[in-house]
Amino acid sequence: MFSSSRMQLTSVLVRRDARLLRPHITRGLLVLALWFVAWQFADQAWRQAAGRDLLAALTFYSALGLVLAATLGFTSVFTDDWTASNLDLLRITGLSAFDLILAKSIPHAITAATLIVIQLPFALVCVTLGGVTLVQIAALAVELAVLFLLASGCAVICGVQVSAGGLSPKWARVLAFLLLGFLLFLLGVTDQMLAEVAWAPRGVPRGAARAAVDVPWLNPVSELRRILSSGFRGPPVNWTLLAHAAGTAIAFGIAGASLRSRWHVAGEDNSPTEPQPAELEAPPLWRPVVPPPRCTGNAIAWKEYYFTLGGDEMMNGKWGLMLFLSPLLLFMLVGPALDANIWGFAVLAEFVVIVGAVGSLNYTARRLWQTEIQERTLWGLAVLPLSAEEILRAKLASLAWVSIPEMIVLSVATLLPLLHGSMAGTALIGGMFASLPLVVCTDAGWRFIPASWEGLTARAKLVGVVVATWSLAGLLGGFVHPLAGLATIVLTVPLATWVALDEAARWFAWRAGEAAD
Template sequence: MFQGTFALFNRALNVDFRLMRTHLFRFLFAVMILFFLMSAHVTSRAIGASGLVLFSQIIYLNFVVILMAGISIFATAITEEKEEQTMGLLLMAGVNPISLMLGKSMPRLVTALLLLSVQFPFTLLSITLGGVTLAQVIAAYSALAAFLFCLANLGLFCSVVCARSRSASTLVVIALAFFFLGFPFLEWVFNVIQSENWITKGALLANSIETVFDWRSQISILSQINSILATGFSDSPWGIPFWGHIVFGFILFVFSCMLFNRFALIDVGLSPGRGVISKKKSHTFSPSRTWDNALMWKDFYFLNGGVGMTLIKFVCYGIALLALCIFIGFSSNQWDLDLIGYTVFWSMFLVLLIEISLISARIFQVEIQWNTLVSTAMLPQSMARIAYSKLSGCLLSLIPACCYLMFGSLFIIDEIFSALDEILPEPTFWMMCVEVFFFWHLTAFLSTYIKWGALPLAFVLMWVGNTTFFIMVTIFSIGGGIRQEVFEVLSLFFSLGLLACIVGSHFLIKERLVLLASK
């Protein structure tokens, strides 16, 4: 049993440790902590507990990166073998399911734990800056390690039951969204029902539901981090939240073992998945006749689901927005059109940012993964036109979110225009816009180099860049406050530099695609 596990584990670690990007990623984390430390040291004169600020930044950064790793790295442990049609060969070689799952998931978990261990000695420096104790540092990293173990097994479970990596990542996102957002919403609904006396307080059903909500609140990593970062923390790092994540991780691993034989040999096929596209002649879920721009048509239907997925998004977004408006209305006891407009507008604005980020991560990834870039490059079109055609097809999938965004803006049109009059002259606003566009270009560029994890890596790089900028701003403010003119000049130079990088990324992506197509 363990022979196959050690063989896969040893091979995965050897391959991982020989990659330059692995060591660069760890070095990047160390550099980020150094930036945080410099910022905390510079601001220590103005902030009382600068060590707590430094420690909080590091912990929340780790939390976000762990979430992204669970979506992009852990969720592909088994699906990548299914997509490469090597699952049957591994089973024929005598590797049993448990050895296979351990050999595929453990190296990724060990790599992530090593990334946490790199930060631990540097994080101890926050104790010397004040506001943090050794018990808080140990408790925080123990909580992150337990959450990482649980999330790794959640990704493994989704990777076992799903046929493709994209489906597994989507299932992980749904599970995390239900845990962090769905449970609070259900708890609010339950409290409303109890206040209306639809369920008798103290009844068996009410007590059971309250127990479930209390249990979820106790093991929530966010609640645990907030408790650890609070002043006067003295609890044990090995409490109920820690063991709750460990036990739940083992349960997910057991379920993965039980379902492995049922889903291991799913016929994935040698071509990219069609998603909701139907092979039957249905007007909604089957592709229409090819458009004049065939690449635009292909990416709209086969990468983003076409008309069928667009209708599904319309329905799902509508239901989610309705529930959110009802929730906010009950919570604030306000039922006016302005509140509905703000809720719909900002919710869809966030959804648009997320959708475009996901598009930028996978727009070229499918072509590279399935080796179709060579045949695509043989078309009588330039590589730049091919890339822009694919982008146009992907942007059509944003129609549902854009429609709801415009619908929400109709209720607050006056407020939007008045806000634009105030923020348009501000250089900070334009710097944020340029940063968002650069983030999308950076994600697309990184997706041509790495198979998975372009989105979290781009997020980390952007975090480092922003931290460097604010450290520069803080250094200028040491002498008694920074002048508004100096801040505007720094923002202008930073924005111009990002604009130059955006223009350069177009040429770099084109050259990279040409190079990949020539291999």
Template structure:
């Protein structure tokens, strides 16, 4: 019985272990940690507790990597079978729902756990550099493993409920935001809105609400990591967060089993969904006549939601910014209009960066996924013109965020222009801008090669590249006895020029890749 139940799981593991890229990724991850150890060892004589600094960087990198995997790798476990219309075939072959869920989720979880276990022997070497104890290493990896198990099953249940991977990823993102920000905000609301008289008259309800908020806060993986990485940690590795995350993972798996027959067997269209686009003649939700740039019109309406989604974004961003400014004004004694403008500007700058990153991961992936690139390439346009038209149509969806970004910049322009000249004169500022643009191009390029996870993979590659670059600079500084600032500025300028050349070259590589895919 067990052999039949785990047949799909066994096959998926065998296929995964035979892939060269699987072992190459694990090997590169181990080499990266070994390189970090070498740099930390060389700099240990110049800084105290070098082992703790190294260990903290590695752990938070793993945390970000797990979050990215939850948004893409785990959230597409069942939805990819829905999109390929293969769930019915698997069930007809005698695969029961539990076997299907185990076969699709467990191999991904095991691969992620193996990636964590590979690092363990290397991170033990951080103890010799000072600032880290063996109990901290054990507790940290136990915390990350429990969170990984809970997140993988959260992605599984979202993948069962949702029809498409994009919707499942959005649901996982909303759940993570509620998980990390919900308890602190709820606690502040209870402290600020509940009066002492109400607490006295409803002591049982108030205590229950506060106990719930406290338990949610203690189950946070970020709180537990900060507690473990602090000096003097002496608690058990199997604390409240560990068991609650494991229990949450078990509950999510049971929910996936219960919801499978209700949601996973629902037929979905083999064509891309219309989303908010209405078939009726509606000025807001109907695409109307095609523009002169038909591809830009198509991507704006049928990929990014069109005018209706733009209005919804405009209203949601406005309400969120108003609530944020009202909360800061309520909790702060002095909150000027300029400070409000800076809050709006920096908040919407983050939103713009996230939106463009998401656009870069799907601008070409949609054509490849739905196999429409071949017919699109038959248009009397070059592949470069097609790609730029699609990019233009997708970028129109960022107009609502840009609108509030400009408003915030105009309100706080006096505060921003005080140090603007000094910021623009710094080579590191231009390096940051070039790195963001290079990250968008790298994400778009990777989306033409891999099926899912181009955005998290690009993030990891950029993080690794930056770590190698800055650690290389540190080794140069320590090896030469402390180089002057001119040397560092020259290195930053050269790296900026190198990334700029990479941006230009990525246009040609993406064009060649799309041309190759269109000819298949």
């Protein structure tokens, strides 16, 4: 698993972490807090189940210490190196981005393990006070490790993304705390849904399903409460440990992919080489080398993907966000069918998801066109052996590839009203989803059209196409059937998109020619 380079880097980082003062201060503060809590319960041995009360207090402080250690430690995995510009030195070690993240995470994992071990002597005192078994102590240690895995996955993603974006390390810690709280909330909602769908016996009310079953919970906080209950007799290790370990591995993989996209693959030789004799011979002037139009269009699409729209880093961030939003999307689809009281929350969640997806598409489309205009690179595209319409199609292809996560989110949002019998909502969201190409092409044409009298006719034409399409859909949907309006959108949007694309290509060629002159 570990090569000599990985072992050497890991050994150096562990020894450096042992010489630092911060881990020792963290462990010392946790020991003092545990001693203080134990002293508070020392004179209360006469109480019933005093050991369980003491163990609950110890667990609270241990969980708080682990969350702080994971958030403060894993967010700084690459923050210091990014600030000090040491990543260039780390590249020459011959290790990949995943190896570096793993090696730099091991010292923080050792710190977390010591924080869990520290509380074991105090937990054994709880057995003496009564109300606690050794199985509960072992289960609490395992669940604290699960909580640490969840917090470390959130922290390493936020740390790498914020550090790569050039922001302050404080923002990484704030975002890690917010992301951890959001994930705990989503895991709690998922536990509630699983309890009502799969685990609750028949005849149990929906609101009391979670309290009526005794099964492992995905939410570590809920699982800690279940372990601290007096009736806990389950095994200390369950399937939630594997689920959270897999989620943490995915989080570290996303962070490694984001880091790898910012530098060349370790081991590659990107240094310039000496030109070969065949390369020094100039090609004959009467036989110019012109790439095929298809290859040129693909080159434009990949140029937009990597340099304008964020490339692999943007896609990794979107897919990672989709992974964390999957419990919320599942809740939007299944939750209202289980409990009518949470219908309002499902609608609010759907509204937030739709606004976020449409806002992301709008931002991406704006960058696609505005970058060319601001950087005055239209003349470079105009000299290619492609028409203006082919250039726009290549740019739209890169936009479509980057927008796949938003399309999936909008598709799920369209299914929600359809599953619950709201045809009007289905038609509205489906119409928005189907008309996105029209909106993007219209936006392109609007940015290229000059703000003068000669462009007034073209602007009116684009506005008229959009208004006519939506007006016809609204009339048929309001007076005939909501699905008739959706069908009108689906049938007329391709024609309207073709008109908008033709106008955008015409004025794109005009702007490119103006820039070339």
